[in-house]
Amino acid sequence: MLEYENRLWSAGYKFVAGVDEAGRGPLAGPVYAAAVIFKEGTVIEGINDSKKLSEKKREYLYDVIIEKALAYKIVSVDAAEIDKINILNASLKAFSLAVDGLSQKPDYVLFDGNRAPQMTIPFEAVVKGDAKVQAIAAASVLAKVARDRYITEMDKIYPEYGFAGHKGYPTKEHKAAVEKYGPSPIHRLTFRGVSEHVK
Secondary structure, three states: OOHHHHHHHHOOOOOEEEEEEEOOOOOEOOEEEEEEEOOOOOOOOOOOOHHHOOHHHHHHHHHHHHHHOOEEEEEEEOHHHHHHHOHHHHHHHHHHHHHHOOOOOOOEEEEEOOOOOOOOOOEEEEOOHHHOOHHHHHHHHHHHHHHHHHHHHHHHHOHHHOHHHHOOOOOHHHHHHHHHHOOOOOEOOOOOOOHHHOO
């Protein structure tokens, strides 16, 4: 999983950031992104794409990543902004905010996926990067855990939607709750499954 980082470190890049997001698909809540830089040679045992890890493993790795990272930043773009600029642009905005917020300026950035915001420093998009690049996998875990914690807190405010169970994703139960109660203040009003219930 360090193939990309090792190549860049060998080429003289010292501060290689990995960036990923969580929450593009849900009907509610923000999209989160994280950026992570590790010192050369740092190895995080058991790291992988956050979707392939159990919640318990993600929570454990979250603390390990924060402890071992040279720098990290977690950001979010809320549902209202997603409705305004669309989810792709909101995700790219979150990517940029995460990179800009790092306490250590990176000299190379690796983004998960096939799209990336324009940077003034060298960067590349890596398809399935969360399974290939340790720093991207770490960013994936930070973004996913932070978003899950947020949406679980929202469950206490809006218990009728069952956010703690589905984390805002478009399950049958979630769609039924939106149909019954209408959208909450954290729902994405332009998303199918919500938009038809906006009054």
